[in-house]
Amino acid sequence: MILTMDKPKSDSLDQKNGRTNRTRSRGRVWLLRLAAISFGIVPLLILEGGLRLFGIGRDLSLIVPLSQSPGWYQLNPKFDEPFYGQADLSGPEPRPFQLPKPKGTRRILVVGGSTVVGFPYPSELAFPRHMEVALQAQAAEGETIEVLNAGITAMNTSTEVAVVHEGLKANPDVIVVYTGHNEFYGPGGVASSASWLSPRWYRTAAIWRRCYLAQNIRRLTKPRASSRDLIESLPGNLHIEFNGDTFQQGIARFEANLSAMASLAGRAGIPIIFVSPVANEHDQPPIEKLNPNNTSAPAEAWRVKMAAAERELRWGDPLKGLEILEAVRLERDQDPLVAFRLALAYERTEQHPLAIAQFQRAMDLDGCRFRAPSAFRITMEQVALNHAANGADFLDLHTAVCRADLNGVPGRTHFLEHVHFTWEGNRIAGEEIAKRIWQHTWSREWSSSRALDEQSANEQMAVQDEDHLAAHALAMMIYQKLPFRDGVDAADLAKDLIDDSMKIFRRLSAERQTLFEQQTPQDMSEDLLGSLIRASHSAGKEELNEQWLKARVTRQPWNCKAAYELANWLRAHGKSDEADRRQKERAPSPCGPTP
Numbered sequence: 001m002i003l004t005m006d007k008p009k010s011d012s013l014d015q016k017n018g019r020t021n022r023t024r025s026r027g028r029v030w031l032l033r034l035a036a037i038s039f040g041i042v043p044l045l046i047l048e049g050g051l052r053l054f055g056i057g058r059d060l061s062l063i064v065p066l067s068q069s070p071g072w073y074q075l076n077p078k079f080d081e082p083f084y085g086q087a088d089l090s091g092p093e094p095r096p097f098q099l100p101k102p103k104g105t106r107r108i109l110v111v112g113g114s115t116v117v118g119f120p121y122p123s124e125l126a127f128p129r130h131m132e133v134a135l136q137a138q139a140a141e142g143e144t145i146e147v148l149n150a151g152i153t154a155m156n157t158s159t160e161v162a163v164v165h166e167g168l169k170a171n172p173d174v175i176v177v178y179t180g181h182n183e184f185y186g187p188g189g190v191a192s193s194a195s196w197l198s199p200r201w202y203r204t205a206a207i208w209r210r211c212y213l214a215q216n217i218r219r220l221t222k223p224r225a226s227s228r229d230l231i232e233s234l235p236g237n238l239h240i241e242f243n244g245d246t247f248q249q250g251i252a253r254f255e256a257n258l259s260a261m262a263s264l265a266g267r268a269g270i271p272i273i274f275v276s277p278v279a280n281e282h283d284q285p286p287i288e289k290l291n292p293n294n295t296s297a298p299a300e301a302w303r304v305k306m307a308a309a310e311r312e313l314r315w316g317d318p319l320k321g322l323e324i325l326e327a328v329r330l331e332r333d334q335d336p337l338v339a340f341r342l343a344l345a346y347e348r349t350e351q352h353p354l355a356i357a358q359f360q361r362a363m364d365l366d367g368c369r370f371r372a373p374s375a376f377r378i379t380m381e382q383v384a385l386n387h388a389a390n391g392a393d394f395l396d397l398h399t400a401v402c403r404a405d406l407n408g409v410p411g412r413t414h415f416l417e418h419v420h421f422t423w424e425g426n427r428i429a430g431e432e433i434a435k436r437i438w439q440h441t442w443s444r445e446w447s448s449s450r451a452l453d454e455q456s457a458n459e460q461m462a463v464q465d466e467d468h469l470a471a472h473a474l475a476m477m478i479y480q481k482l483p484f485r486d487g488v489d490a491a492d493l494a495k496d497l498i499d500d501s502m503k504i505f506r507r508l509s510a511e512r513q514t515l516f517e518q519q520t521p522q523d524m525s526e527d528l529l530g531s532l533i534r535a536s537h538s539a540g541k542e543e544l545n546e547q548w549l550k551a552r553v554t555r556q557p558w559n560c561k562a563a564y565e566l567a568n569w570l571r572a573h574g575k576s577d578e579a580d581r582r583q584k585e586r587a588p589s590p591c592g593p594t595p
Contacts, residue, residue, distance in 0.1 A: 057212030062092070062150070062166035072096050072590035073170070080152050082209035083159045083202075084187040084194055085218060087230065090114070090525075093123040093149035096558050096590045101171045105144045108132075108437065109172040111163050111261075113182045116151025119420055120474035122528065123149050124555040125463055127421065130430020131176075131437075133460050137452045138438055148172070154230050157257030158188030158199040162206065164261045168268050174437055175265050178397075178429075180277030180372030180380070181419045183254050185235045190250045191369070193236040199257055231370075231481050238483055239288060239367035242334070251375055258383040266390025271441050273393045274380045275433060277419075278401050279371035281359040282411030283496075284418045285488035286336035288368035302332065309341060318348035336365035337488055352408060359409045368483050370418055393440060400432045401425070416475035416497065418484075423468060427457065462551035465504055466516050466532060470524035472501035477521065511541055529555070545569065553582070560589035 062079045066072040075092035091114075101107055110116055110128040118126025132147040139145055148170060150163050157179055164175060187194040188202040195202050208214055240246045258274060265272035305328050312321030322345035325338065332338050343358035364373045377398055384394035401410045414425030421429060431451075438444050452460065478484050479494040505513060515535045523531040529552050536545040549566040556562055563586050570579035 057215045060210045060215075062163060063169050066096060066590045069096075069590035071098055071100075073099055075148060075150055075170075079163075079166075080155065080159075081215075082206035083162075084154065085209065086194070086233075089153045089155070089230075090119070091117040091123065091149070091152040093117075093151075095148060097146060097148060097170065098588075099169075099171065102144070104142050105146055106135075106139075106174075106442075107146045107148065107170065107172045108135075108174045108176060109148050109150055109167045109170055110176045110178070111160050111167065112151045112178040113155050113186065114151065114153040115181065115420055116149060116178055117153055118149075118151070118426070119153065120416065120471040120525070121423070121426065121467060122555075123151070125423075125426070125461060125467060126151070127178075127426040127429040127433070128176075129461060129555075130427050130457070131434045133457055134431050134434035134452065135438060137450050138434075138444070138447060154182055154186050154234060156182040156184075156186035156189050157254055157261070158195075158202050159186070159206075161199065161257050161260045161264070162203050164264050164272075168264065168270065172270060174441055175261075175270055175272040176275060176433060176437075177258070177261060177272065178275040178277065180254070180376040181279065181370060183372065183376070184237075184240060184246075184250050184369040187234070189234075190246055190253060191237040191240055192234055194234055199253060229481060231478065231484065235368070235483070240369050241367060242365050242373075247373075250369075251379055254376055255379050255383060258380060259387070262383060262387035262390065262392040266387055266392065269391070271391040271393065272387075273395055273433070273436060273441065274384050275395045275429075276377040276380055276398045277372035278398045278410050278414075278429075279363060279419050280410055280412070280415035280417065281363050282405070282407050282409045283493070284363075284371070284415070285340050286362060286366040286368070287370060287418065287483055287487040288336065288366050289483060289486040290335075290337055290488070302328065306337070306341065309345070313341065313344055313348060318345055321345050322349055334365060336362045336367070339365055340488070347407070356402075356409045368487070372419075393436070395433060395436045397429060397432055401428060404428050412496065416471060417478050417493070420475065423463065423471075427454065460554070462554035464529070464532075464548070464551060465507055466512070466519075466528060468504050469501055469516060470519070470528050472497050472504070474521065474524055476501075511539075512544065515539065515541070515544070542573070546573075557587050558589060560586070563589075 058078060060076065060078055060082055062076055063073050064076045066074060074094045074096045077090075077092060077094050078088075079092065080089040097107070098105075108128075108131065110131070116126060116128060117123055118129075123129070126149060128147045128149040128151070132145055135145040135147075148167075150167055152159070152163070155163075160177065160179055164177070167175065183189055184191040186192060188197070188199060189195070197205060209218070237246065240250070262272055262274075305324055309321045309324040309328065312318065312324065322342075325342045325345050329338055329342060339358050340362035343355045343362060346352070346355035346358060360374055363371055364375070377396070381394045381396070384392045386392075398410070401414055402408055405411055405413050412422075414422055414428060416422050435446055439446050476494050476497045479487075479490045479497075484490055505516075508516065515532060518535055519528065519531055529548055533545060533548045533552065536542075536548060546569065549562070549569055552559070552562045553566050563583065567579040567583055570576065570582070
């Protein structure tokens with residue numbers, strides 16, 4: 001028999017009191033901790049409030065109100081600062097718009113990098129503007145199509161999630177995303193020198209950098225540079241192996257960020273269209289520097305074979321060149337230059353399907369990843385499919401550009417260098433996206449009779465030959481910088497651009513040639529038309545001055561200052577009736593009454 005005895009009540013009370021005391025002790029510790037945190041945070045909050053009260057800092061949100069213009073807003077050109085504070089990146093386009101959205105207005109927000117911004121063309125000539133012109137031609141009377149260009153140079157999906165998130169406040173009817181080329185090297189990219197954080201923490205850090213306190217600390221400790229060579233400074237790794245760890249990490253991050261954008265748009269009930277990134281495959285050889293310092297016997301033997309193949313392709317028998325290259329491929333199947341030369345050989349022997357496959361393979365194998373690999377296109381399509389029930393859609397722009405190119409693969413017809421569109425490339429991209437929105441998203445019939453031909457579209461956008469010249473000049477500068485300067489055939493690529501630009505230059509009159517030659521690269525990249533207006537005025541070329549003043553008003557109908565300047569010029573030259581007519585027809589603007 002086992003005897004049991006009850007524990008004394010005093011022991012039970014002691015245990016209960018012990019637990020209570022420990023609970024109270026933990027509570028006091030946490031109260032002390034919270035008090036310490038508050039003691040540190042409260043002064044910072046007070047300081048932040050004071051800085052905001054006295055305007056010692058800037059609002060770095062994407063959408064900012066225009067002062068003294070109630071109801072008018074614009075996309076903030078300084079939005080990039082919290083994400084990449086080392087240089088002032090171009091974009092978004094600071095075009096004013098109204099909130100609430102006016103009745104009869106359909107608004108589209110376009111998100112992406114420098115190709116969306118329009119480089120090397122100005123933003124009012126980029127493909128989003130082509131979209132707007134094409135859609136407006138289809139619109140019913142009283143219906144206004146408004147395309148907001150939220151592109152920011154060098155940005156990738158890590159930042160563009162934030163652009164979509166804040167862009168919802170503009171109340172868009174559709175969001176278009178064209179992205180992928182900056183995924184590895186843009187700020188926050190997996191191979192970028194600009195960030196080592198994950199996308200979520202990268203965007204969280206940007207919230208802190210937006211604070212007025214953080215802005216002032218940054219301004220005092222490290223002033224923001226006015227210009228910096230992004231192509232040379234952003235890449236952290238110029239050899240990203242195809243299907244290697246960094247490559248796969250880039251794809252995973254790309255997929256996660258696109259999915260985040262689709263979820264944001266889906267919850268807001270706004271359709272989002274992912275447009276596949278397209279690059280120059282036909283006329284952009286590998287950018288990666290292919291280790292010319294390797295003097296080993298196998299490397300020397302390989303170079304001799306490649307040189308022999310290239311001679312045959314240029315001046316000899318393409319079939320012999322192809323024979324040499326197919327033998328070399330057995331030794332160096334993963335070499336991007338072999339794939340590129342093999343593509344040329346297949347093309348010159350009229351084996352076009354094989355050529356197209358090798359051009360794409362050469363781009364995919366290129367370890368210097370300024371061009372989106374084909375895997376991104378597949379990833380983008382899958383994300384759109386996964387979120388289709390919430391309004392996500394996919395447009396295969398790559399197929400459309402291939403169809404429009406005589407070679408069946410994207411090349412010089414549509415690209416000035418590696419990823420930036422020619423005028424024709426911008427036109428094709430704008431029209432294809434416009435059709436997708438009109439027919440698929442809005443379920444409306446596209447009228448061929450109302451579609452603008454190329455000449456009519458050019459007139460509506462008031463493009464000038466000087467715009468094309470400046471675009472070629474800025475594109476040429478890319479091949480003067482690393483890593484492009486060391487890329488394969490860089491000198492030949494720059495020469496092609498020079499030859500094309502000289503054809504345009506010869507079309508100009510002597511006086512226009514003289515005025516264009518006065519333009520600096522900064523003039524060309526920041527405000528070419530404004531600089532030409534000033535130059536023609538100084539030179540007394542009034543006919544040209546009038547032409548360019550009118551072109552600026554046509555291209556920027558929201559720019560009331562440009563409208564005032566043109567009206568003043570017209571009145572000063574005895575054209576008051578035209579000035580009055582133009583001011584009556586001018587679209588509403590946020591800058592108040594005519595002074």
